[in-house]
Amino acid sequence: MAILAISVVPIGTKDTSLSPYVAECLQILKKEKVRYELTSMGTHMEGDLEDLIRIALKMHQTPFKKEARRVLTTIRIDDRRDKKGTLAGKKRSVQKKLK
Numbered sequence: 001m002a003i004l005a006i007s008v009v010p011i012g013t014k015d016t017s018l019s020p021y022v023a024e025c026l027q028i029l030k031k032e033k034v035r036y037e038l039t040s041m042g043t044h045m046e047g048d049l050e051d052l053i054r055i056a057l058k059m060h061q062t063p064f065k066k067e068a069r070r071v072l073t074t075i076r077i078d079d080r081r082d083k084k085g086t087l088a089g090k091k092r093s094v095q096k097k098l099k
Contacts, residue, residue, distance in 0.1 A: 002049040003078040003085055006056050007042035012069030021066060025059040037087055042074070046087050049079055 010021050022038075029036045029045065032055050036045035045052055060073040078085060 001046055001084050001086065002052055002080075003044060003046045003087060003090070004049075004052040004056060005042055005044045005076040006059060007074045008059050008063060009072045009074075010063035010066070010068035010070070011072060013063075013067070021063050021068070024062045024066060028055060028058050028062065035087065044087055046085070049077065052077075 008021065008025055010018065013021075022043075025043070026036075026038065029043070032051075034045050034047050034051070034055060036043055045055070056073070056075055060071055063071045078090075
């Protein structure tokens with residue numbers, strides 16, 4: 001299972017607020033029924049890598065449908081093959097080491 005972090009930033013919009021665009025992107029995740037976490041600076045999701053990349057492309061294209069003239073999307077992928085990685089598992093691992 002892979003973990004993908006994505007930040008979609010529309011450029012050339014009528015307003016500086018990004019939350020309407022973020023909400024539209026999250027609607028895609030809800031329809032896909034993928035496990036995800038919204039953070040203040042992006043969204044993290046976990047699942048099959050090919051599915052995540054397909055979803056990321058949909059998210060990237062979403063601001064264009066809302067009349068953004070340019071979109072900057074940043075993607076980071078953690079594709080661990082030796083054991084199953086999850087969003088919760090990564091956090092638990094760090095929290096154990098903090099004690």
